[in-house]
Every structure is written in C-alpha cells, then in structure tokens.
Amino acid sequence: MFDxxxxxxxIVLCKYDCKKKMSDLTAAQLRAARALLDWTxxxxxxxxxxxxxxxxxxxxxxxxxxxxxxxxxxxRRALEEGGVVFLDPQETKDGGAGVRLKE
Numbered sequence: 001m002f003d004x005x006x007x008x009x010x011i012v013l014c015k016y017d018c019k020k021k022m023s024d025l026t027a028a029q030l031r032a033a034r035a036l037l038d039w040t041x042x043x044x045x046x047x048x049x050x051x052x053x054x055x056x057x058x059x060x061x062x063x064x065x066x067x068x069x070x071x072x073x074x075x076r077r078a079l080e081e082g083g084v085v086f087l088d089p090q091e092t093k094d095g096g097a098g099v100r101l102k103e
Contacts, residue, residue, distance in 0.1 A: 041056055
C-alpha cells in the first residue's frame, strides 16, 4: 500500500499506489459494477455510507475525480465487498478498463 523511496538518507512513505488505483476508476466502471450487482444508486450510497448526489456525481461525465479520495475509496470498497473486481486496462484483452464479478 505504501511506496518507499530514499532521498538523501531520508525514507519517504507515500500512498502512491492507493491514489493511482483510485484515480484509475472511471464513471463507466462504477455504473457497470453497480449494474452487475443489480444495485440502484440509493443502494450503493447506503452501502458506501455516502449521499445519493455524491454517487450520482461520481457516475456522471465528471467521473470519480469530481469526488474526494475517501468517497471514491468508500464506493470501491462497497462494490468490491459486493463481489465486483475492477480490471485495469492492462488486464483486459482489448486494453480497456473493465469490471467483472468474483468467481
């Protein structure tokens, strides 16, 4: 979860991987993940402990970047606990980001 870098004998801990992971989510992935679970926006908001407008905004053209990292992480966690796996572009045959259900 943390990257460790050395700079002039100083160790720096950075949550780089976590930030990258969250910023890579797209609005389409969130909508698709919710559809796979057959969840409404109010259901996702309830599970993630967020407001419906927050979920709606994250699924809009503005995407997850329109929200805080804490909110994006809450939505990601809720969907993953529901059984969704988020796929990075490198993990799919056609090179696009995607989602699937856990096996």
